[in-house]
Amino acid sequence: MSHMGSTDVTGLAEALAPGMVVTDPDILGAYRFDRANDPDAGTPLALVRPTTTEDVQTTVRWCAANGVPIITRGAGTSLSGGSTAVDGAVTLSTEKMRNLTIDTATRTAVAQPGLLNAEVKAAAAENGLWYPPDPSSFEICSIGGNVATNAGGLCCVKYGVTTDYVLGLQVVLADGRAVRLGGKQLKDSAGLPLTKLFVGSEGLLGIVTEVTLRLLPPQAPACTVVGSFSSVRAASEAVLAVTAQIRPAMLEFMDSVSINAVEDMLKMGLDRNAGALLVAQSDAPGPAGEAEVAIIEQAFARCGAGEVFATADPVESEAFTQARRAAIPAVERLGALLLEDVGVPLPALPDLIDGVEAIAAANRVLISVIAHAGDGNTHPLIVHDPSDADETARANAAFGQIMDLAISLGGTITGEHGVGRLKKGWLRDQVGDDVMDLTKLIKSALDPAGLLNPGVLL
Template sequence: MLDSESLNALAERLSPGAVLTDPDLLQSYRQDWSFDPESGTPAVVVRAADTADVQEVLRFAVDHGVPVVPRGAGTSVVGGSTAVDGAITLSLERMTAISVDRGSRTAVVEPGAATADVKAAAADAGLFYPPDPSSFEICSIGGNVATNAGGPCCAKYGVTSDYVLGMTVVLADGSAVELGGTRVKDSPGLALTKLFVGSEGTLGVITSVTLRLVPRPASPHTLVAYFPHMSDAAAAAQDIAAALSPSQLEIMDSAAIGLAEDFIRMDLDRTAGALLIARSDAGLGARGEIDTMQKTCETHGATDVFSTDDEFEGEVFDRPRHAIYEALEKVDALISDDVAVPLRRLAELTDGLAAIAERHGTTIVSCTHAADELTHPVLGYPHGDDAAAVAAAAARVEIHELAVALGGTVPTEYGIGRHKRAALAAALSPELLALNRRIKHAVDPTGILNPKVLVSALGETDGRAG
């Protein structure tokens, strides 16, 4: 338990205004977007201003045997930054600097910078930062790196780890290490940079990231196609992905189509079993790719196919995908999840989601990144309805069980956090679990870093940070 004297001593070691102890302010840092009712209350929130602040916090934490929960924008939907009772919540929200070097096509970014701001800074330099998680307008780069975030663009461009060239990481003992650098082939020794990508704050606290940027692509051409059945849309997507590298390949289920139409009134076909949205940014080759996509969709029974090379109209075509989140956020509490099943089982997944929704009296719609077989089931229930919240939580468990039964997996692009710890443990062999534990213990021997995240799989602290 941290007393006022020790907290005052901590404040003296940090930048002015870094330490927050006001009870009302502490409450605002208890939860992330998982809205976990079992979230704890931190003893203190530290809003670090630089790497030196982070180092001081971790040294203090080790000395006092107190766990530390790193936090970026707080947009985790799996409890990745949910507070722990009596712990230090280490917020990186003040660390937002972005520096783009057009010559080396890199950006050095602090972890609190919004992903949207990084993308905008790259665009201002005539470059492109591809990763585009659905929350890119508000999530932080640090969170993206911590979870190895993806998004629709990963169909062609890959995920966050493909763009991380280097980083500054503060380890549990307060020492700061520089990993990688601005050169793609800057990799002496073990490839430790990749080790920290996706580690969710359990191995160290990232205070700076060097990102690879790429030339800005041409404006995309866009295609949308309606299908009577999800299985037809999935088969078309599978053939498209095998033949081309679309910059986006998404499928909305019938429930998502209906929800989007209720919200945006675009005359979407409510009778359709699925809506496929595809894009090509292949420049002069885009028209040919769109033609190939259209023929493929028609071969697989598409009832209507529309395409455009107009950038504004393309954004309108893509609008329904975003509308499902906006619609639920307006009226309901929102749980966004992610699972992966083979495309050939996608129709079974969406049928199963409909059955689960009916059984638990909740709303479930889904959108699939078809090129990498990742589906986002999105659950909605009325704000403040405790019984509905319990039902939605039970529905979420059934979704995870269904994905596994269909030959898929639960741990995917949102990270593991608190909510998928058991799923991660089930997905790894005993040998891999043991290796993960050894790595965790080697870099964080007292277990102070984000101890409730990955704990089922990475396990065994010495009890001080439990």
């Protein structure tokens, strides 16, 4: 066993199953970064891949006894640096924690955190049920990571985010105790709402080893309405015109940069001349659905859509959903990205989108805006060349200015990706000194030695 840094992990390796603790530098190298590609990523002291809650407890107890920090990692798809490796810290990857049971009587899934979102969806569907939360990365992101960041997605405008589906958790605390919170019952007011406290806590308060998820009956077939607009302002006003009347099952926004990037990648015939595209869906059954589609079509036309197209064909509908999901990887082909995740109350959406356009011009950087527009959550993607120091500095300036803009509009620096390491400099500006004090108080009560996910959020 190699000695990495000053701590020898032999004792940990001996306490766990053979091969569960990895110190091979080539393998550790693959666990340094997540999708945020933080240039300051460290190298893990060791990688631990547990399979049970007991394995996690053993690891946490060893780390606590030796003063070794722990970075908890799911599938490594964090866009805010939440699972970036730290020098001298153990990276605990949940990728081998993959048990799943579906209980149709209570309409729940009990999942270990290493399962992918798509796998839980598929297992639910096989049992005639539906797990709604659908981040764009649903095929590659883990349930544990979804819980850690309270992940959202395309359908949350109508169906809510991860926390709305988490009924229970098993969590290993910083001292190695495992606690069970909540359960399979839909209503439970016993004690403090600790289950909710851990959802969205970004690995700072404990390590989630099992999640009990609420499932729904299957979603009804959806009708998709696509509108193309000459400007992003017109499209953002159309969002307000729709949401003032109904809550669609989906309402997604793409600007011209992302439309063209996706068209380059997928070649599906998107309108390259459009200033913006809106993709909306209604899944209301029968006449109610027809009425919603009519409302969407009329709102789009009233706000100046050049072309409005509706389809009930599931293949066509899925193609447009895929186009929107492909936007981040498509724009990534244009250069390195600084990924924003700012959200505002819906009436402020047009001002946010206009403001981002002004920030792009002022800093002379390309910013592509895509959005879960129906709930006011936008993803401005700042494109830059990391080898160009001046452009990188301008991109970073724009990154901060967009968060400042969202805060000034009464919004948030992160709707669903989490604060992670990349946005923590702006958190105090959003929540204020008292809330930061309260956050630190809770963190120090649950993790007095500060060993869980150091560098995230605080």
